[in-house]
Amino acid sequence: MAADDDFPIVAQGLNHWFGSGEARKQALFDINLRVRRGSLTVLVGPSGSGKTTVLTLLGCLRDVQEGSVHLLGHEVHGAKSDLLIALRKRLGFIFQAHNLHVSLTARQNVMMGLQVHGRIDPALADRAAAHALTLVGLGDRLDYLPDNLSGGQKQRVAVARAMVGNPDVIFADEPTAALDRDSGSNVVDMIKRLGRERGTTTVMVTHDNRILDRADRVITLEDGRIVADTEAAPA
Amino acid sequence: MSRFLALLFGRLPIGWLQLTHSRTRFAAALAGVAFANVLVFVQLGIMNSMATATVKPYLFFDADIMISAPDANSMTEGGNVARQWLLQALADPEVATGTGLFIANVTWQRPTKALALTTYGVDPVQPEFLTGEIKAKSGTLQLQNAGLLDRFSRGLPRDEAAAIRPQTPLSFEASGTTLTLYDTFAGGGGFGGDGYMVVSDQTFLNLFPARTSGAPDHILLKVVPGADPDAVALRLRDLISDKTLRIRSYAAAAQEDLTYQQTKRPTGIIFGFGVIIGVLVGIVIVYQVLSTDVADHLREYATFKAMGYGQWFFLGIVFEEALILGVLGFVPGFIVATGLLTLMAKATTLPLLMTGQMAMMVFFGTVAACALSGAIATRRLAAADPADLF
Numbered sequence: 001m002a003a004d005d006d007f008p009i010v011a012q013g014l015n016h017w018f019g020s021g022e023a024r025k026q027a028l029f030d031i032n033l034r035v036r037r038g039s040l041t042v043l044v045g046p047s048g049s050g051k052t053t054v055l056t057l058l059g060c061l062r063d064v065q066e067g068s069v070h071l072l073g074h075e076v077h078g079a080k081s082d083l084l085i086a087l088r089k090r091l092g093f094i095f096q097a098h099n100l101h102v103s104l105t106a107r108q109n110v111m112m113g114l115q116v117h118g119r120i121d122p123a124l125a126d127r128a129a130a131h132a133l134t135l136v137g138l139g140d141r142l143d144y145l146p147d148n149l150s151g152g153q154k155q156r157v158a159v160a161r162a163m164v165g166n167p168d169v170i171f172a173d174e175p176t177a178a179l180d181r182d183s184g185s186n187v188v189d190m191i192k193r194l195g196r197e198r199g200t201t202t203v204m205v206t207h208d209n210r211i212l213d214r215a216d217r218v219i220t221l222e223d224g225r226i227v228a229d230t231e232a233a234p235a
Numbered sequence: 236m237s238r239f240l241a242l243l244f245g246r247l248p249i250g251w252l253q254l255t256h257s258r259t260r261f262a263a264a265l266a267g268v269a270f271a272n273v274l275v276f277v278q279l280g281i282m283n284s285m286a287t288a289t290v291k292p293y294l295f296f297d298a299d300i301m302i303s304a305p306d307a308n309s310m311t312e313g314g315n316v317a318r319q320w321l322l323q324a325l326a327d328p329e330v331a332t333g334t335g336l337f338i339a340n341v342t343w344q345r346p347t348k349a350l351a352l353t354t355y356g357v358d359p360v361q362p363e364f365l366t367g368e369i370k371a372k373s374g375t376l377q378l379q380n381a382g383l384l385d386r387f388s389r390g391l392p393r394d395e396a397a398a399i400r401p402q403t404p405l406s407f408e409a410s411g412t413t414l415t416l417y418d419t420f421a422g423g424g425g426f427g428g429d430g431y432m433v434v435s436d437q438t439f440l441n442l443f444p445a446r447t448s449g450a451p452d453h454i455l456l457k458v459v460p461g462a463d464p465d466a467v468a469l470r471l472r473d474l475i476s477d478k479t480l481r482i483r484s485y486a487a488a489a490q491e492d493l494t495y496q497q498t499k500r501p502t503g504i505i506f507g508f509g510v511i512i513g514v515l516v517g518i519v520i521v522y523q524v525l526s527t528d529v530a531d532h533l534r535e536y537a538t539f540k541a542m543g544y545g546q547w548f549f550l551g552i553v554f555e556e557a558l559i560l561g562v563l564g565f566v567p568g569f570i571v572a573t574g575l576l577t578l579m580a581k582a583t584t585l586p587l588l589m590t591g592q593m594a595m596m597v598f599f600g601t602v603a604a605c606a607l608s609g610a611i612a613t614r615r616l617a618a619a620d621p622a623d624l625f
Contacts, residue, residue, distance in 0.1 A: 056620075056622040059541070061541050061620060061621045061622035062620045062621075062622040062623070063620055081545075081546075082545075085543050085544075085545045086543070087543075088540075088541060088542060088543035089542070089543030090543075091543070093538075093541050093542065095538070099534065099535070099537075099538040100535075101249070101253070101532075101535045101538070101539075102256065102535070103249070103252040103253035103255075103256035104247065104249070104252060108247050108252075111247060112247065112539065112542065113542060115246050115247065116539075116542050116543045116544055119246075161542075
C-alpha cells in the first residue's frame, strides 16, 4: 500500500459525458493523474475545459462513468454509497460559491465540518470551530449569520469549515476568487502548512497567479484533455 | 429552545434553525399545517355529531332488549310490532317487564317556523323505562294531552323554552288536538327533526287516531337482574312465533342504527367522504409545506452531502421539522377548530364537539403526514450527485 500512501489520488483513463441522447457531449477525454501526498496541485485552463468536472470526479461528488479513480486506497468507480460517504468525510471541500447554510452562524457552519464525524462534545466542537475561524481572521465574527458577512468573509468561513475536520485531501474550486490579496495568501499559507505538517493533499482549480507561483504542480486542461503538466522544482 | 434541541439530537438543531430563519415563511408554514388541522377537525366533528345525534334518543330510554319490525333500520323508520309478541316475550322467565314505544313526527306550527318534533309515546305508569329528567318529570304525562318538550329544539328561543314550567304550561294545537307542555328536558337537535317531545301512549293515540294501542313501533323489555340481554334476545328469537322480527339487545339496536346511518344513508356516506377529502387535502397542504422547504434548502443539503453526511442525517432534519411543524401547527389548528365547532353547534344545535380522541388522531396523523412528506421530498436528494445540486 506504499503507493496509496504516496499517491492518495490516482485517476486512470477517466472519460466523462454530460447530457443524454443527441445532446450527449464528452467533457473529459482519457484523464490520467497521480497526485502526490502533501502536495498542492493546481488545475488551470479556459472555462469549459473540464477543470471542475475533474475536481468533482476525484472528490466523489459525481459518479465516475468510465475509467478509474483511486482515492485514499479505495476505488470510487461503482462504489456503494456507504463507501462514498465514508470517503467524503475524509475530504475537505471549498466551493466556488461559498455554500454556507444561511440559517447557521459562522461558528455553526464550521461545526458542521466536525459533527460529520459523529457525536462530539459541544464545548470541544465550539472551541475547535472558533479556533479555525480565528485562523482565517474571523475571530471577531464567530456568531454572525452568512447574510451579515461579506463575500470574502463567507469564503473564509467555507475554508475554515473545510479544514476544521483535519481532512486527508482538500478540494478547492476557485477558493480565493472572492478574497482580497492578504486573505488569499493567508489561505494559501494555511494550505501549504497543512501539506507540510500533516501531509494534507490539495487539488485546486484557480486562475490566481499568486497561487500558481506557489503550487507544487500545475496541470493545464483544454477541451477535456490534459495538455500540460509542470512540476515546480523542489524548493 | 435551540440549546435544548441541540442536546436532544446531539447535533445542531438545523431543522429548527432553518425553520425559524425566516419568520414570515415559518408563520406561513405553520398556518398551512394549522389549516389542514382545522379542515380535518371540522369534518371529523360533523361525522361524529351524526353518531352522537343518532345514539341520543336511545339514551332517553332504559331497556335491555328491543323488538322492532323487520324494516325498522333505525328508531324512526319501519312498520310497527304487534303487542301480542310482548305478551309472548313475557313468558320467558328471564324477561321481567315490557312496554310499547310509539314514535311519530308532530309538527308544531309556530308563527315564524314549523318545528318538526320527533314524538315518543310512552306508558307513564312504567317510568322505569325512562331515564333522567324525562323519568323525573314523567308524572305530568298522566294528564290528558300533556307533553314534555326538548328545550334545545332548533328554532325554539331559549327564554321561551325556559318559561315552560308546570305552573306556566304552554299549549299548542297539532293535528286537531290541543297539546299542553308542562315541562322540558335536555334533548338536542338531531339530523331527523328539530327536537324531541315525550307524551303518554294515550295522548299519542289521540294525536294519531289511525294508530292503535295494539301496535307500537317498538317493544322494550327489561330482563331480571343478572340475566344477559344478548342471551335472552337469542332465546326470544326461538320463543316468538314471528321469525321476521328484529329481536336484539338494546345496545345492539343502537349500534345497528348507527351503522345504518353511517353506511346506508346518504348523509352518513357524505360525511364519511368529507373526512376522507379533508384528510387528503390536509396531506397535500402538509406535503407542499415540507417539500417546498426541502427544495429551498437543496443546495445546502447538497453541500452537507458533499461533506460526507448520509441520508439518515437529512431524514433527521426533515423529521425534526415535521415534529416542530406538527406540534406548533396543531395548537392554533386545535383552538380555531374548537371555536368553529362551537359556533356551528350553536347555529345547528347539532352535537358538534371537539373530543380528545379526535385531537389525538389529528395530532399524530399530522406529525406522520409531515414526516412522510419530508421523507418523500428528500428522495430527490438521495438519488442526485452532490455536484449536480449546487
